[in-house]
Amino acid sequence: NAGVTQTPKFRVLKTGQSMTLLCAQDMNHEYMYWYRQDPGMGLRLIHYSVGEGTTAKGEVPDGYNVSRLKKQNFLLGLESAAPSQTSVYFCASSLRAEQFFGPGTRLTVL
């Protein structure tokens, strides 16, 4: 099993550009999450999903959209990137209490 995978690993955007981050899990987990990690601030929840076709807002949802069309995939979109969205993004999935994290995507917005 690959666990949780994320693509791409690195990306540089210009302000105003759009992009989509892809998260995939092969563990048949119901729950999936997108976090951002900034220095000195731990991980903050952006959006989450409790099942295929459902999504909900987390702590810091502004500027992001998500979709969960298939159970194994959770997409995070930035419609108009801003420098404040420079961060490392982590996807996670869970069946019960333990969340399994992907390796992260480092995004820089210039």
Next chain:
Amino acid sequence: GENVEQHPSTLSVQEGDSAVIKCTYSDSASNYFPWYKQELGKGPQLIIDIRSNVGEKKDQRIAVTLNKTAKHFSLHITETQPEDSAVYFCAASRRRRERGYNKLIFGAGTRLAVHP
């Protein structure tokens, strides 16, 4: 709102010494407290967790203690080794059912350096 404070932000120890990281949570209804280890360039990985009906849990060289009255929980690593060097995150959540979604609130992290 819900908040988790974690101290210290950095910790440097000699190999073989013990390391202690402390967290305080604000939501008195929190009942699940995991600890994650993040190595450089990787995602966080669960190393131990504790539920509110237990005061202490051990797994080889690591242990976690919980004081619900004070809303404190701590990670203890004994006989530290260089491979313990990483960033450690505590988190707290309120689990509503046995199988279900956890909204984890993370601490800011502790960078542990173990020197040979």
